[in-house]
Amino acid sequence: MSTLTNKILGGLYGQAMGDAWGMPAYFDIDQTWEAYGGWITEFLPGPADHPVHFGLPAGRITDDSEQAFSLAQAFIRHGEVSLQAAVEGIMTWYDRVGGDTSPYVGPSTRRGVNALKRGDDPHTTGLWGDTNGAPMRISPVGLLHPGDPMGAIEDAALVCIPTHNTNVAISGACAVASAIAIAMMDNVSLDTVISAGILGAELGRKKGRAWLGPSVARRIHMAIDIVEGPGSELARLRDLYNTIGTSLSVPETVGSAFGVLVMAKGDPKQTAIYAANLSGDADTVGAIACAIAGAYAGIEAFPQEILAKLDADEVAAAYNIRAISSGLQSLIDSPSLDS
Ligand SMILES: [Mg+2]
Numbered sequence: 001m002s003t004l005t006n007k008i009l010g011g012l013y014g015q016a017m018g019d020a021w022g023m024p025a026y027f028d029i030d031q032t033w034e035a036y037g038g039w040i041t042e043f044l045p046g047p048a049d050h051p052v053h054f055g056l057p058a059g060r061i062t063d064d065s066e067q068a069f070s071l072a073q074a075f076i077r078h079g080e081v082s083l084q085a086a087v088e089g090i091m092t093w094y095d096r097v098g099g100d101t102s103p104y105v106g107p108s109t110r111r112g113v114n115a116l117k118r119g120d121d122p123h124t125t126g127l128w129g130d131t132n133g134a135p136m137r138i139s140p141v142g143l144l145h146p147g148d149p150m151g152a153i154e155d156a157a158l159v160c161i162p163t164h165n166t167n168v169a170i171s172g173a174c175a176v177a178s179a180i181a182i183a184m185m186d187n188v189s190l191d192t193v194i195s196a197g198i199l200g201a202e203l204g205r206k207k208g209r210a211w212l213g214p215s216v217a218r219r220i221h222m223a224i225d226i227v228e229g230p231g232s233e234l235a236r237l238r239d240l241y242n243t244i245g246t247s248l249s250v251p252e253t254v255g256s257a258f259g260v261l262v263m264a265k266g267d268p269k270q271t272a273i274y275a276a277n278l279s280g281d282a283d284t285v286g287a288i289a290c291a292i293a294g295a296y297a298g299i300e301a302f303p304q305e306i307l308a309k310l311d312a313d314e315v316a317a318a319y320n321i322r323a324i325s326s327g328l329q330s331l332i333d334s335p336s337l338d339s
Contacts, residue, residue: 004146004332006298007184008325011143012069013302014268014294016310016321018286019065021272023053025282029241032279033234040276043309052103053283059309061316063104064136064287067093069319071159072140076327079334081141086159087122106133106248112163126165127209132253134164135172136284139291142180143328149196152181156200157207167205168213172250174204175216176257176288183296190266193296194224197258219244219255227263236263237278246280253281257288268293268301 024044026032032040035047046053046060053062067090074089075081094113099105105113108129115125138156145152156177160170178200183193201217223244227236240259245252260278264270271293275286294302310316 001300003186003298004184004329005325006300007146007295008143008328009299009322010268010294010297010301011139011180011184011291012072012294012321012325013299013307013310014290014292015068015139015287016061016065016316017268017294017302017306018272018275018288018290019061019283020059020310020313021290022276022282022284022286023056023060023062024050024058025276025279026050027280029238029277029279032277032282039273041273057313059313061310061313062283063093063097063106064284066097066315066319067109067133067137068139068287068291069321069324070096071137072324072328073319075140075144076324076331079331081144081155081158083122083158083161087116087162090163091116106131108169109133109163116162122162123165126161126163128166129160129164130166130168130211130213130250131164131248132172132250132281132284134160134169135176135250135254135257135288138173138177139180139288139295140324140328141173142177142291143184143295144332145177145181146184146332147181149178149181149200152177153200153203157204160208165208166211167208168211168216168250170208171201171204171216172254174207175201175220175254176292178203179258179292180295183292188296190262190296193266193292194220194258194262197292201254213249214251216251216254219251220258223255223259224262227259233263233274234277237274241278241280246278246282246285248281253284254288256280257285257292260285261289261292264293266293266296268297269303269306
């Protein structure tokens with residue numbers, strides 16, 4: 001397997017694994033710990049009393065990965081990352097899940113899609129979008145720019161325009177895309193990946209509509225200080241939960257995602273375990289963190305039984321992750337993306 005294939009598949013399966021692993025976690029960290037008697041160490045079903053994920057089977061991906069895969073398919077169809085492809089990717093996903101009545105549609109995406117359906121200019125439909133839909137689905141943009149964080153940052157900002165065209169959302173998306181672009185390189189250190197993420201956060205904050213919100217870059221630094229500090233694993237996760245946060249806020253989500261990534265030293269499965277027990281919007285933190293970890297470590301670092309379980313679920317299977325990987329690789333190899 002080529003390095004590029006190893007890394008693209010790692011990023012795509014990492015996105016799916018972190019998402020599905022965090023799906024059964026509760027919003028409250030103590031509730032998660034008590035309900036599962038400790039660590040979540042395997043795919044579990046959505047519990048009956050979960051406000052959003054009740055009834056979902058073990059190993060099921062959620063909106064995060066579905067949107068990422070739908071975007072990737074749109075980029076492949078269009079032969080490039082473009083505003084039109086971004087609009088099409090989101091609208092296709094929204095219609096497929098019955099977005100008008102679905103509990104999975106986040107507030108910014110719902111607002112943006114409704115405006116797009118009215119026929120509004122995509123440059124205006126995302127001007128209020130400031131929540132974590134932007135970073136949670138951006139991983140394919142990073143995968144398309146191996147070793148090119150500046151290209152990843154430009155394209156991530158472009159993809160945010162229809163639904164998340166605020167500096168706080170774009171900052172988070174650019175952090176994730178830039179980190180993945182560098183993680184795609186051979187023999188890169190995790191420190192270099194993190195530095196690329198912080199660079200993306202800083203450059204992304206200069207893009208889009210000036211909005212309110214703390215610094216994503218600063219939250220990443222703070223999260224790393226916490227996970228590298230003293231205390232048990234659970235104590236450090238609890239500190240991340242209480243200090244950095246895991247709500248729909250972009251600086252919280254992205255800060256915590258880099259935190260669990262560093263805490264797990266970039267190992268995809270351990271990143272998923274930490275993200276799940278971190279709780280809150282755990283599937284989103286997990287999807288982001290494990291997409292970076294997967295691109296960093298490559299698909300060969302994943303236990304086979306995890307990949308088999310992801311492939312066995314009907315939702316992930318319908319997207320055909322391996323076909324998306326081939327399509328992204330063809331796009332990287334095509335000259336149009338370099339122009
Ligand atoms: Mg989700």
